Amino acid sequence: MIPFLVVSAVFIIxxxxxxxxxxxxxxxxVTVIPGFFSLVFAENKGAAFSILSSSTGAGRFLMLIAFPAVIIVALIYLLLTKKEYPLYLKISLSLILGGALGNLYDRIVYGTVVDFLDFxxxxxHWPAFNVADIAVFIGTVMLILNVSGKEEA
Known part of the structure; x- marks a missing residue:
């Protein structure tokens, strides 16, 4: 139940x-903290840091739609079938899943990902990003810490 709530919360926010x-x-x-943080409207036609933003065709589709869709299916499978996973791992996978769903939704519906946080x-200048990006980042860091912590034990 908690993974579903995390995925839903990330996607809705x-x-x-x-x-x-x-x-x-x-x-x-909209300047929030002068010289440090603003809210802007930005459209990212590519992946992270606008990678592939100028590419077209099958490669673009594979990298920006098909590949994320496969990862989403894999994450759903892991969350639904691996009941023995510790809560920490389920939450990290759920954060990644919620963020991936949010950005994939944008790519499918708008053909671009909406970004608005500008540091x-x-x-x-850091490239603008969004809540989905934050969730994927935090989930990935948690996953790495979980995996690296297991290898040290």
Whole structure:
């Protein structure tokens, strides 16, 4: 039940925040912390850091739709069939799944992923990202820590 709640929460929060960004941030920059954090509307036609944003055809489809869909199916399978997994591992997989679903939804429905969180320090600028990206990142870090912790034990 907890994995379902985590996946649902990530997906719903991601959708709500992206709808907000599409409705209120187009053509605007809302400075939250001057010189550090802003809310913007950005469309990412590629993968992380806009990789593959200018590619077209079958390769683009495979990398941005088919590959994530296969990972989503694998994560669902693991969460539904591996009841013996510890809660920590289930939560990490659920965070990754919820984020993957959020970004795949955007790619299928809009043809692009909506990003809106914009961090920068001076001339250094991190690419804009979204709630789904945060969930995938946190879930991946948790997964790595879980796996590396098992090997040390």
């Amino acid at each position: 991601d959708r709500i925040t992206k709808i907000f960004a599409m409705k209120f941030l187009k053509g605007k920059v 920068h320090v001076g001339k250094y």
